[in-house]
Amino acid sequence: MQKINGSQTAVNNGRIVSQVTLAPLDGLILLPVSTPPPGGNTASMVFTVSLNGKPVAKPGPLVDRQTPLNWAYQVRNTGDVTLNNVIITGRQKYPIFGQWGTLCSIGSIQPGTTGRCEIADNNVTKKYIALVKASSQTANGKQLQQSLKVFYRGESNPPAAATRITLKNAIYFRATEKLWIRAQSSARPRGSDTLTATVQIQGVKHDLGAIRWKAGKGFYQQVFLNIKTRPTSITLSNDQGVSVTSRVIIR
Secondary structure, eight states: OEEETTEEEEEETTEEEEEEEOOOOTTOOOOOOOOOOTTOOOOOEEEEEEETTEEOOTTOOEEETTSOEEEEEEEEEOSSSOEEEEEEEEEEEESSOOOOEEEEEEEEEOTTOEEEEEEEEOOOOSEEEEEEEEEEEOTTOOEEEEEEEEEEEEEOOOOOOEEEEEEEEEEEETTTTEEEEEEEEEESSSOEEEEEEEEEETTEEEEEEEEEEEBOTTOOEEEEEEOSSOOSEEEEEOTTSOEEEEEOEEO
16 A cells, blocks of 8 residues: 555555545644543542531530530532442541541442531530541442541530529628628529629619629629618629519518
């Protein structure tokens, strides 16, 4: 086979057997065509973690130490092959260093979809750091992993409303014109409560304002209030509707 003047000609023993005229190639651009294998071959994922709906990147969200922890682990399949046997594992690093353990399992995730699993925990610490990892595999045995470090910070107990207010003493000292109150706010858990003091003076109520009260079972706090006129009774109450009234002793 030989090429003659832009034509491709078959020659046998010096005789032209067949001849095909070729089109000129000037100005023709040939583009490469890539056809992926059937079923795709790209395995990829994006792993995210949230705590009570908040991101857990450093320094981590503030968490009320009375609120349960709801961890959510999400894996999005950003490839074109199915991810199988998706498992979330973790290892606590602070405050207690732990070993790797399985947190939850998602199963299989189709391309373009997201898998999710959740776990709940009531053990809220002041500070928390852990390493979590999402692992999966494809049908052809390819392993895929992605790790994240997660954080949160536990808040101190916020002010809590009292379940009961105990008014132990209410004594008015005429010489100093001071009202001495000794009372207990049994808030749960131990924290503080805001109590409003109201006194009766000659049948008329007088608001003495709000008092920040340390709360806890068995803990009594005392306070002196300046009152020019001798009161007959006093009421302590909070914004949760808990109240107590006692007669004032005069001395």
